Amino acid sequence: MKNCMVSRLALIVGLWLVMVPVFSQQNKPKTPPNIIIILADDLGWSELGCYGNRFNETPNLDRLAAGGMRFTQAYATAPVCTPTRIALMIGQHPARVGITDYLDAKDEKFLSPNYVTLNEQLQKAGYHSGLIGKWHLTGDYGKKKGEPAKHGWDEVICSETGYIANGDYFHPYFFMPDITAKTEGEYLTDRLNSEAVDFIKRNQAKPFFLYLSHYAVHTKLAAKAGMVAKYAQKSGAGTKQNNPELAAMLESIDEGVGQIMSTLNELGLRENTLILFTSDNGGESNVTSNAPLRGGKSELYEGGIREPFIAYWPGSIKAGSVSTQVINTLDIYPTLLDLAAVKTTTSSILDGVSIASVLTGNKKSAPRTLYWHYPLPKPHFLGGRSAGAIRNGDFKLIEYFDNGQIQLFNLADDLGEQNDVAEKLPAKRIQLLSQLREWRKKTVTDFQKTTN
Template sequence: MLLLAFYSRAQQQPNIIFILADDLGYSELGCYGNSFNETPALDRLAREGMRFTSFYAAAPVCSPYRAALMTGQYPARIGITDYLRPRAARHLDTSYVTLAELLKAQGYRTGIVGKWHLSGYIKEGAPEETLPDQHGFDEVLVSENRGIGEGTYFYPYDFNREIRKQLPGPQEFITDRQNEEALGFIRRNGKQPFFLFLSHYAVHTTVHGKPGLVRHFQQKKNAGSSPPTQQNPGNDPYNKWPAGSKASGNNPHLAAQLKTIDDGVAAIVSLLKELGLDQNTLLIFTSDNGGETTITTNAPLRGGKSTLYEGGVREPFIAWWPGNIKANAVCKQPLANYDIYPTLMALTGGAGNHQPLDGISFVPLFGNPQAALPPRNFYWHYPLDQPHFLGGRSAGSIRSGAWKLISFFDDGHKELYNLDEDPGEQTDLSAKYPSRVAGLDTALRNWQKNVQASH
């Protein structure tokens, strides 16, 4: 009955809400084992929907993830393999049919609320830019037009100085504003199929939460702490770098920001039910890369943002669609974010002959998390001129079944792990299995040639 209902409902062109947190690690949600942060709405989505435990980001940093999401292609094929700097000349070319354009061609109203980061910015000195309105988004709401590094979370916003305050009260918090803009988009467009990309700026560092929520988490047992920095000697709670913002674990600011994201999820679900749209809306929640290990841990996974260890690229991923996705289900099959494009294409009947797709549809998993998908390898390509400031190194990687090889471009050494037996990547097996290393390395090199990966 579930599959019959699923395919019947799918023919009605489901609304699609894709909620993306920034730099949220694998183990930050309650439903992924976190006992400090508070995420009741997301935990409920997991109980009512499907939680994925091996869902990968196409890269360990922001821009290449978003390029893969928008195109269904490996970042190496696109040529965006690192985060784009504010003055970058490179940007996502308008020749691609983006996910928004794909859905718009199927009659969807499209909107993005928040972070884009697939272009440099003219206002920062870039020679040109392509912002979301040039990539198929009908509505572009509180999105950046300047660099977002160390961006402000309280109004006025450094990343877009043209945004005007709308929320009541003396202070406006960008995550609250994004949540409200998302609700407004749903209300305006609920009578037609819509695609909403709610792309949060949180919890990108420097993390900075609303003072009341921060105090709540600071008072919890085992809360992390740190003094205010020299840039905020008076510990002004509305200025960047207040007390607790650099706590290395159980960070109260990260927890406060995540709670505001979670509150927005609760409000969105409530509105969908109020409007009678919940049974025909697919809601996905995930993150673009691992958490920063300076302020959190991605345990039991190793590493974090900027590394090709699992903590840098394995993400929380929840899919919710009442009556159409198996409830309280866990899917262990490996998937990647370039699979989202062909999945939504399959759900909506979009045509796929405009550009080669590197992902596959995982629609069959919605009804059965053990459904058979075509066997394949997963690849990462992350070349760097110098190490990332968070410790990431220039490297490539391949996962084939349980086996994962990381090939470091800077010194040529290789590491081999069996993820079924060692998901935390604690035991390098490269010396024990040299023939397996050689085979995986050959496959990785052949893939690099096939996609014309640049070093």
């Protein structure tokens, strides 16, 4: 009897010891993930190895995709940078804001501090926020009306204080004259990567939101000489598809991804950090090719708006998953608020949708209809024309405001948008055109509306 009781007691104690970790895990309070957004500038959909590129070398981004989720139908909200960055920061279509083109040096428009930016929302959940790099949500920097400091960032590091056109990648940086180099011959992308690592180390004890916004690979292209020489010697170098200088600039971005991953591993933060990587618009067609997509930056063809998009969060996002879900830059804002359990006010307008369930469950959300509004007083110097567009299902319609031309493409069997079926499918053309114009009436600010 005594031996039986001892055996039962031992069994109970053993079961309890086994169950304690389970109960502890279940009862352990969930903490919101650290969030890192890495945004490349003017990076085309097909520039990464994990998207099929065999000339550029992006091993760290490829590993990020292999360990997380890669989207094949992710879109920028505009074919140029400022409006897409607005969508990222406030979750509203730039057509609502009235800024639908990039802001030049003399432009008095800016993102008003009245909008609640993503970093300000995440601060409600205890996040410490940091912007490193490009902002470009103001035109005239001298007036400082739309500078990052007006938008509640806890830290603003190596972000332009002057207009940034034409690129500037080696110190001294003309658009950041107050920045002192940390190394001789300092390369800007390396500096931003280093600052990102330092930010993570400083803020490892609390939830943080890091927005690492690279200036690369915007023209004028400039990269470290040794890297350029390496790519210049590769087979096929020298064509638009295989640009050694662009490849070298991209490798520097990729190196930073590797440094960030190593830092997260060292600090034990990898499992509780969500990393998103994407770009603001397609590649510039004068320095690269976005093939198999048509067109590039400034155009509403796929080459101007379809982007690489990688989401990485070990244990929450299934490794090696590929999503065909149609998503938009606008979706980042509601997704991150969802994951951080931040509630917006009922009066808040959000044009994107949360894709949290897609990330964590590899599920598809409801079918999407996406809209673009890109009115121009004259053609963009890269070739873009004043236009609007809609994607519904596999069909995409482009309406040109300069001459009334309508183009319709079935992306399911014509990814390169070579076969205009607007005349062959009049009912579909009428449906989508009507839908696009109705959206404009409801969404576009009065002074920005296009007459139909």
